[in-house]
Amino acid sequence: xxxxxxxxxxxxxxxxxxxxKEIESIRFEVNPLHICVANRMxxxxxxxxxxxxxxxxxxxxxxxxxxxxxxxxxxPDMLQQFAENDMII
Numbered sequence: 541x542x543x544x545x546x547x548x549x550x551x552x553x554x555x556x557x558x559x560x561k562e563i564e565s566i567r568f569e570v571n572p573l574h575i576c577v578a579n580r581m582x583x584x585x586x587x588x589x590x591x592x593x594x595x596x597x598x599x600x601x602x603x604x605x606x607x608x609x610x611x612x613x614x615x616p617d618m619l620q621q622f623a624e625n626d627m628i629i
Contacts, residue, residue: 587599
């Protein structure tokens with residue numbers, strides 16, 4: 541039981557690190573106080589992305605920016621990759 545819980549914790553940390561790296565690669569800056577919130581400026585307006593587990597929300601005044609960011613952040617692909625490359629502890 542403990543091994544399964546430990547494995548879930550490690551996989552969550554690995555997912556967070558990979559997702560954060562991807563977010564930062566498209567010019568988002570992660571908030572140091574709220575580590576699941578990232579911001580960037582697009583068309584002189586703030587674009588915010590928040591995430592929790594596998595739920596990602598994008599917020600910007602222009603809906604086209606939100607649609608484009610959904611294509612940039614490949615959340616389902618990342619989750620699929622973790623499922624395929626199942627970690628063994």
